[in-house]
Amino acid sequence: MPVSPPNLxxxxxxxxxxxxxxxxxxxxxxxxxxxxxxxISSEINRAALRDIFGxxxxxxxxxxxxxxxxxxxxxxxAEALLSTGLVCAMSSEENAGLIDCGxxxxxxxxxxxYDPVDGSSNIDVxxxxxxxxxxxxxxxxxVRAGDVDILRPGTDMLAAGYVLYGSSTIFAYTSGNGVHFxxxxxxxxxYLLTEENVRSHGSSxxxxxxEGNSGKWNDPDLDWVEHVKAEGYSGRYIGALVxxxxxxxxxxxxxxxxxxxxxxxxxxxxxxxxxxxxxxAEQAGGAATNGTIPIRDIEPTQLHHRTxxxxxxxDEVALLKGFHSVNN
Ligand code: F6P
Ligand code: MN
Numbered sequence: 348m349p350v351s352p353p354n355l356x357x358x359x360x361x362x363x364x365x366x367x368x369x370x371x372x373x374x375x376x377x378x379x380x381x382x383x384x385x386x387i388s389s390e391i392n393r394a395a396l397r398d399i400f401g402x403x404x405x406x407x408x409x410x411x412x413x414x415x416x417x418x419x420x421x422x423x424x425a426e427a428l429l430s431t432g433l434v435c436a437m438s439s440e441e442n443a444g445l446i447d448c449g450x451x452x453x454x455x456x457x458x459x460x461y462d463p464v465d466g467s468s469n470i471d472v473x474x475x476x477x478x479x480x481x482x483x484x485x486x487x488x489x490v491r492a493g494d495v496d497i498l499r500p501g502t503d504m505l506a507a508g509y510v511l512y513g514s515s516t517i518f519a520y521t522s523g524n525g526v527h528f529x530x531x532x533x534x535x536x537x538y539l540l541t542e543e544n545v546r547s548h549g550s551s552x553x554x555x556x557x558e559g560n561s562g563k564w565n566d567p568d569l570d571w572v573e574h575v576k577a578e579g580y581s582g583r584y585i586g587a588l589v590x591x592x593x594x595x596x597x598x599x600x601x602x603x604x605x606x607x608x609x610x611x612x613x614x615x616x617x618x619x620x621x622x623x624x625x626x627x628a629e630q631a632g633g634a635a636t637n638g639t640i641p642i643r644d645i646e647p648t649q650l651h652h653r654t655x656x657x658x659x660x661x662d663e664v665a666l667l668k669g670f671h672s673v674n675n
């Protein structure tokens with residue numbers, strides 16, 4: 348009889364590392380995020396039927412229009428993580444400050460940053476979206492966790508990952524020992540291992556950027572994009588970071604969201620989007636930079652710190668960096 352692949356929980360228990368307080372903690376945290384992902388996946392599939400498409404009628408803290416599913420997803424991820432009792436501090440793209448972790452703010456060992464519904468403008472058109480997360484071990488002791496525990500560079504992360512809600516639902520994570528993919532079997536309600544030790548695809552001359560913004564781009568980015576076009580690259584842009592990142596990881600390519608003359612720090616959030624995906628990219632043999640500095644080395648100065656980001660195949664990122672160093 349064929350042996351069925353391990354599920355996310357079983358695999359994470361066997362592949363934890365000693366930076367976690369207990370060998371089951373990683374599995375418990377990933378399982379909580381995975382459960383929230385199952386709920387979000389099912390909500391998205393039935394969104395039109397349940398009238399949860401569209402705007403919630405407000406903007407989030409960084410000015411993006413909040414979709415109803417942003418609000419639902421934010422609560423679901425927070426509740427799933429709170430139920431573990433392991434999390435002392437949480438922060439998400441949808442909240443201005445830290446999310447209250449109750450008594451676990453003093454006793455919990457881990458800090459989680461997340462973007463519950465990334466690419467949410469895709470929801471209304473049934474295009475892919477995602478959830479992104481990063482996990483740190485707490486730094487403070489014997490007090491309620493605070494900014495010191497959360498305003499940290501990506502190099503401090505113990506684990507990171509994403510859930511992609513596409514034609515199938517994929518859970519991807521790293522805990523510093525390779526990148527692993529699990530696929531949600533909706534009939535079993537379980538994430539099963541579908542690829543262990545994923546490697547970033549070689550260069551395939553693909554770039555993903557919102558080139559509609561190029562009228563505001565700076566010279567290094569304009570020179571780079573002219574170069575790749577002259578080289579015959581293909582453009583592929585879904586407009587949801589998780590989906591563009593995942594496709595480039597699997598098929599080769601680079602995702603770029605530069606800073607520009609109107610927004611020097613770009614659009615993406617360091618803690619909730621960039622640092623977790625940079626950890627995944629590096630663990631798969633890829634790279635992520637803000638043009639000069641590796642994304643994981645950047646020290647956040649605030650929860651909603653933004654940064655330009657170029658991420659994907661290592662050769663493509665090196666090529667991009669060459670344009671930035673010439674122009675500096
Ligand atoms: O979360 C920010 C985000 O929605 C990313 O998922 C996506 O890649 C990007 O913004 C799209 O931005 P724009 O609409 O400016 O291309
Ligand atoms: Mn996002």
